[in-house]
Amino acid sequence: MELIHRGKVRDVYADGDDLVLVASNRVSVYDVVLPTEIPDKGALLTALSLWWFEALGDLVPNHVVSVDDVPGEFAGRAVRVMRLxxxxxxxxxxxxxxxxxxxxxxxxxxxxxxxxxxxxxxxxxxxxxxxxxxxxxxxxxxxxxxxxxxxxxxxxxxxxxxxxxxxxxxxxxxxxxxxxxxxxxxxxxxxxxxxxxxxxxxxxxxxxxxxxxxxxxxxxxxxxxxxxxxxxxxxxxxxSTGWKPDAGDAPEIPADVVEATRGRYVEAYERLTGRRW
Structure with missing residues (x-):
C-alpha cells in the first residue's frame, strides 16, 4: 500500500480502488500532535466509529467497505473505505x-x-x-x-x-x-x-x-x-503546564495522565456501546 496522507491521528493508504484508513495512538491538542501516545486509542476510535456508522446507517450512508480486508499489522484500528x-x-x-x-x-x-x-x-x-x-x-x-x-x-x-x-x-x-x-x-x-x-x-x-x-x-x-x-x-x-501551542516542542504526557486519558476513552466506548473493552 502507498501512504498518501498522514494526519494528526490517522494515516491514509491507497490500495487499489479503495483507501485504508488507519487510526494511530497519537493525540493532538490545539492542532498540535503531542509526543506521547495513548495505548489502545486507535483501536478504541475505530471500534466506536464503526458502532456509530452502523447505528446511523438508516440516516446517512457512510464510506465503510470492510473491516476485515486490511493488513494484519493494522488489525483492529484500520478500515477499508471508499475513495470520496x-x-x-x-x-x-x-x-x-x-x-x-x-x-x-x-x-x-x-x-x-x-x-x-x-x-x-x-x-x-x-x-x-x-x-x-x-x-x-x-x-x-x-x-x-x-x-x-x-x-x-x-x-x-x-x-x-x-x-x-x-x-x-x-x-x-x-x-x-x-x-x-x-x-x-x-x-x-x-x-x-x-x-x-x-x-x-x-x-x-x-x-x-x-x-x-x-x-x-x-x-x-x-x-x-x-x-x-x-x-x-x-x-x-x-x-496547566504553561505550554503554548505556538511555542515549539510539545511536552511529554506523564504516565498518570496517559492512563487517565485511556480510561476516559474506554468508559465512553463502554457506556455508549454497552460492550466491554
Whole structure:
C-alpha cells in the first residue's frame, strides 16, 4: 500500500480502488500532535466509529467497505473505505456552549456569526443545536471557524444547506442515543465526501472521544468545566503546564495522565456501546 496522507491521528493508504484508513495512538491538542501516545486509542476510535456508522446507517450512508480486508499489522484500528471527494470544511454541531465557541461568544455574543441569547456560561445548553463549520487545517496549522455564508460561498448554497441539515440531523439523533446512556454530546465534528455517483457520505471518524466532547450527564453543571470522557483531560493538562501551542516542542504526557486519558476513552466506548473493552 502507498501512504498518501498522514494526519494528526490517522494515516491514509491507497490500495487499489479503495483507501485504508488507519487510526494511530497519537493525540493532538490545539492542532498540535503531542509526543506521547495513548495505548489502545486507535483501536478504541475505530471500534466506536464503526458502532456509530452502523447505528446511523438508516440516516446517512457512510464510506465503510470492510473491516476485515486490511493488513494484519493494522488489525483492529484500520478500515477499508471508499475513495470520496471530500468536502473541504469540517461540519461541526454544537448543542452546548464551551471551548472556542464560548471564547467567541464572550467577545461578540455569537458563534460563527450565529447570535445567541445573553447570559450563557461555560457548559450552557443552547436553545437549539447550531451548525458551526470550520476550515480544514493541515498538520501544524489551526482550523478556523467560518460562517454559514462563507461555507455556502465555498461549497455552493445547495451543498452547504445539505451539509448543515445532515450535520444537525445526525447530531440530534446521536445526542438522544447518548442521553439514554448518561452521556451529553456537547459538540462534535463530522466529515463528509461524495462518491463517484454523487452520493454524500459520512466519512473519517464519527462521534468519538477525539471528534466530540462527551460529558457525564450526572455531573453536568453550567458555569464550570464539565466531567468528560474525551481528550479534554489532555487539553486541560497541557494548559496547566504553561505550554503554548505556538511555542515549539510539545511536552511529554506523564504516565498518570496517559492512563487517565485511556480510561476516559474506554468508559465512553463502554457506556455508549454497552460492550466491554
Amino acid at each position: 471527494d471530500m468536502v473541504p470544511v469540517e461540519a461541526i454541531a454544537r448543542g452546548y456552549l464551551t471551548g472556542s465557541g464560548l471564547t467567541e461568544y464572550q467577545k461578540s455574543g455569537t458563534v460563527c456569526g450565529i447570535a445567541l441569547p445573553g447570559g450563557l456560561v461555560d457548559g450552557s445548553r443552547l436553545p437549539e443545536p447550531i451548525f458551526t463549520p470550520s476550515t480544514k487545517a493541515a498538520v501544524g496549522d489551526h482550523d478556523e471557524p467560518i460562517t454559514f455564508e462563507q461555507t455556502a460561498a465555498a461549497l455552493g448554497a445547495e451543498q452547504a444547506d445539505r451539509i448543515r441539515d445532515l450535520t444537525l440531523s445526525v447530531y440530534k439523533t446521536a445526542a438522544l442515543v447518548a442521553a439514554e446512556r448518561g452521556i451529553i454530546i456537547a459538540d462534535t465534528k463530522f466529515e463528509f465526501g461524495t462518491d463517484a455517483e454523487g452520493t454524500l457520505r459520512l466519512a473519517d471518524e464519527v462521534l468519538t472521544s477525539d471528534s466530540s466532547r462527551f460529558w457525564d450527564a450526572a455531573g453536568w453543571e453550567p458555569g464550570r468545566s464539565q466531567p468528560s470522557f474525551d481528550k479534554q483531560y489532555v487539553r486541560d493538562w497541557a494548559r
